[in-house]
Amino acid sequence: NAGVTQTPKFQVLKTGQSMTLQCAQDMNHNSMYWYRQDPGMGLRLIYYSASEGTTDKGEVPNGYNVSRLNKREFSLRLESAAPSQTSVYFCASSERVEKLFFGSGTQLSVL
Amino acid sequence: DQQVKQNSPSLSVQEGRISILNCDYTNSMFDYFLWYKKYPAEGPTFLISISSIKDKNEDGRFTVFLNKSAKHLSLHIVPSQPGDSAVYFCAASDSWGKLQFGAGTQVVVTP
Numbered sequence: 001n002a003g004v005t006q007t008p009k010f011q012v013l014k015t016g017q018s019m020t021l022q023c024a025q026d027m028n029h030n031s032m033y034w035y036r037q038d039p040g041m042g043l044r045l046i047y048y049s050a051s052e053g054t055t056d057k058g059e060v061p062n063g064y065n066v067s068r069l070n071k072r073e074f075s076l077r078l079e080s081a082a083p084s085q086t087s088v089y090f091c092a093s094s095e096r097v098e099k100l101f102f103g104s105g106t107q108l109s110v111l
Numbered sequence: 112d113q114q115v116k117q118n119s120p121s122l123s124v125q126e127g128r129i130s131i132l133n134c135d136y137t138n139s140m141f142d143y144f145l146w147y148k149k150y151p152a153e154g155p156t157f158l159i160s161i162s163s164i165k166d167k168n169e170d171g172r173f174t175v176f177l178n179k180s181a182k183h184l185s186l187h188i189v190p191s192q193p194g195d196s197a198v199y200f201c202a203a204s205d206s207w208g209k210l211q212f213g214a215g216t217q218v219v220v221t222p
Contacts, residue, residue: 004154035212040120042113042200042212043155058209090154098143098204102154 002026006091006103013081013110021076021106023091029101031094032074033058034066036087037105043090049074081110114138115203117213125221130188132216134201137182141203141211144177146186149198149215158199159186191220 004025013019025032034046045058049068063085065077074093078085086109092100116135124130132146142163147155161168161175161184168175174187188195201213 040214042115042117042214043202043210044212045209048209092154098145098160098202098208098210099157100147100155100210102156104152104154 004091004093004101004103006089006106008106009104010107011109013078013108015082015110017081018077018079019081020078021089021091021108022073023075023103024073025091025093025101026072027093027095027101028071029093029095030071032068033092033094033100034064034074034076035090035092035102036060037090038087046076046089081108083110086110112137113211113214114141115201115211115213117201117216119216120214121217121219123219123221124191126193127190130186130191130195130218130220132186132188132199132201132218134184134186134213135182136184136203136211138203138205138211139182140205142206143204144175144184145202145204145210146173146175147200147202147212149200155200188218191218193220193222196220 007022033048035043047066052071089106091103094100145160146158148158149155177184198215202210
C-alpha cells in the first residue's frame with residue numbers, strides 16, 4: 001500500500017537551475033497539497049489542488065508552479081532555483097480537508 | 112505571522128511519565144485542530160484531532176484538550192513510550208479547510 005509517493009528523495013541544485021518534484025497518490029483522494037518545512041517555521045502550504053483540473057496558491061507560492069496532471073499526480077516545479085528554496089518538501093493528499101496523508105519528503109539543497 | 116504557535120521546541124520525558132505538549136493559536140475562526148507526529152526521514156502522520164465544539168478528545172494513550180477562551184490546546188501522552196520520540200506538530204483548520212501548522216515540538220522519551 002504505497003499511499004503518497006514522492007520523487008526524488010534528495011536533490012542538489014545550483015542557483016538558477018530548474019527541476020520538477022513528482023508526487024503520486026493511490027488513495028483516490030480529490031485534494032493534493034505541496035508543503036515546505038523549514039526549521040522553526042513548521043509546514044507552510046505552497047500550492048494545493050482541491051480537485052483534478054484546479055490549483056490554488058497557498059501561503060508561500062512565489063517561485064513555484066504546479067500541475068495537477070490527473071487525479072493521482074500533482075507536480076511542483078522550480079523554474080529558477082534560489083538558495084531560499086532550500087527546504088524539505090512534502091506532498092500530501094486528503095479526502096477530508098483536515099486529515100492529510102503525507103509522502104516521505106524531498107530534501108532539496110540549492111547552492 | 113504564525114497563527115499557530117508551539118513555544119516549546121523540545122521536551123524530554125522519562126518513559127512511563129506524562130508528556131504534555133502545548134499549542135496556542137490566534138485566529139478565532141479556526142474550528143478544527145489536529146496533532147501530527149513525524150519521525151526522521153518520514154512524512155507527518157495524523158495522530159488525533161478535536162472539533163471546536165468539544166473540549167476533550169481521547170484515543171488510547173493520547174488526549175487532546177481544547178480551551179477556546181484561551182485559544183490553547185494541549186496533547187497529553189500517558190504513559191510515554193520510547194516509540195513516542197518524534198516531532199509533534201499542532202495544526203488548525205479554518206472554515207475553508209486550509210491547515211496552519213505550528214513549528215513543532217521535538218519529544219525525547221528517555222529510559
